[in-house]
Amino acid sequence: MASGHIAEINIRQEGQHVIVEAIGDWVIDAITPIYSEIERVESEYDAGRVVIDLSRLDQIDTTGAFLLGRTVYQCSSPNADWHFRGEHASARRLIGEILERVIDCEPDAPEARYGFVRAFERIGAGLDAFVQETIETFGFFGRTLTTGFSLLLRPHRFRWTPTVYVMEEAGVNALPIVVVLTFFIGAVVAFMGANLLETFGASVFTVELVGIAVLREFGVLITAIMLAGRSDSAFTAAIGSMKMQQEIDAMRVLGLDPYEALVVPRVIACVFMAPLLTFGAMMAGIFGGMMVSWATLDISPGFFITRMHETIDWSHFWVGMSKAPVFGLVIAIIGCKQGMQVGGDVESLGRRVTASVVQSIFMVIVIDAIFAMMYLELDI
Incomplete structure (x- = not known):
């Protein structure tokens, strides 16, 4: 078992499941080397098959919880019990809190710099700002x-x-x-x-x-x-x-x-x-x-x-x-x-x-x- 602020990850397959075993201390000072492995799990495996093994996990903070949660986030039920294995005092609760607060943002659509629609949008925004400024000034x-x-x-x-x-x-x-x-x-x-x-x-x-x-x-x-x-x-x-x-x-x-x-x-x-x-x-x-x-x-x-x-x-x-x-x-x-x-x-x-x-x-x-x-x- 790893000790002292060293984070490791062990990825293996067991039948239809992909086991992601977290080893050592998953804290912000120690998780940089395993970031690429988390990205590989996200890209290569279906989130519905991922099981997180917490039995050899020592310390964990919100950064480590966020990385572990990323492996199951795309699943329809990321907080389901079958996604987790092993016992840990705080990891399961911390990962659940992180998953509840992750928001997927769609990429902003590129704004058209020209055209009548964009021109009228800017005119409308300017008129709205003028009205609000006038009301605030009178207030x-x-x-x-x-x-x-x-x-x-x-x-x-x-x-x-x-x-x-x-x-x-x-x-x-x-x-x-x-x-x-x-x-x-x-x-x-x-x-x-x-x-x-x-x-x-x-x-x-x-x-x-x-x-x-x-x-x-x-x-x-x-x-x-x-x-x-x-x-x-x-x-x-x-x-x-x-x-x-x-x-x-x-x-x-x-x-x-x-x-x-x-x-x-x-x-x-x-x-x-x-x-x-x-x-x-x-x-x-x-x-x-x-x-x-x-x-x-x-x-x-x-x-x-x-x-x-x-x-x-x-x-x-x-x-x-x-x-x-x-x-x-x-x-x-x-x-x-x-x-x-x-x-x-x-x-x-x-x-x-x-x-x-x-x-x-x-x-x-x-x-x-x-x-x-x-x-x-x-x-x-």
């Missing part, structure tokens, strides 16, 4: 609202320090890049307008073009896109990294609500800082248009400001400012929601950050179009 928004209302009833629980910190990071620190970008946007609008209107002898209307475009659309839109690309991704990455390191689970264990500590401060910070950033973007865009008008059309800054004051109604300014808090709310909700859905790996974090930025910019464009149609119907 997250509702949970954030209820948390915010509960904080109104219990203001002592509101976290001022993280809110002010996020205001600085997402608002004040983003002001330079927003101002520079909208300055050049205003300059480009003025330059294109000057070239086009000069052909009609109406270059003075460049003032109205710059003022209305920047105040009504470009100021708030560029601000929202920059918030989505800069701050929204930071929200997702910060909350997602905490989710990966199980810090959010630890907060719940300590009795802290992650929505109170992480989501509400970011939402409030974005809602309040978006109008301030938008105001700065408007001023920078108008200044850029004024500089180009001065350089190309000899429209002095004094005349530019005076004409804006006389011809452009204040409603254009308030239209742009009214969109800012809505954009800030949507951007913060999407960024925090994607952060909360990060899994336990870095790949998941990367996917969620990408989804956060893409969804935020998409929603900003859609909501801006809705605002444009609404104000057009209201004649504002």
Whole structure:
């Protein structure tokens, strides 16, 4: 008899039966040499004829039980008593447990990469994912609202320090890049307008073009896109990294609500800082248009400001400012929601950050179009 962590197998025929005799210790450290013999039994003999002899078996673990069970698994009744011979304290029970949990999986059918059916499958899967994402986002928004209302009833629980910190990071620190970008946007609008209107002898209307475009659309839109690309991704990455390191689970264990500590401060910070950033973007865009008008059309800054004051109604300014808090709310909700859905790996974090930025910019464009149609119907 073999001893010491050595596994052996003896295969012989007795009449119509094939005897598979397990010898020694069938444990994970010792069964590698007999793996090929098990495969040979599977391929050469009918499982209905195999009898497992346990009389010379010493130790066995789940790996050894799995290998022995493979010899009779294809039989219609692998746990039948006549499949086993000899006595062992645990082998028969362990093999039975393994056989009950073995699942035969059919090989995956090769997916057609082309064709109408595959195209419609992908479209359907995309629509289903879109619907599920929309439902989850509205659910997250509702949970954030209820948390915010509960904080109104219990203001002592509101976290001022993280809110002010996020205001600085997402608002004040983003002001330079927003101002520079909208300055050049205003300059480009003025330059294109000057070239086009000069052909009609109406270059003075460049003032109205710059003022209305920047105040009504470009100021708030560029601000929202920059918030989505800069701050929204930071929200997702910060909350997602905490989710990966199980810090959010630890907060719940300590009795802290992650929505109170992480989501509400970011939402409030974005809602309040978006109008301030938008105001700065408007001023920078108008200044850029004024500089180009001065350089190309000899429209002095004094005349530019005076004409804006006389011809452009204040409603254009308030239209742009009214969109800012809505954009800030949507951007913060999407960024925090994607952060909360990060899994336990870095790949998941990367996917969620990408989804956060893409969804935020998409929603900003859609909501801006809705605002444009609404104000057009209201004649504002």
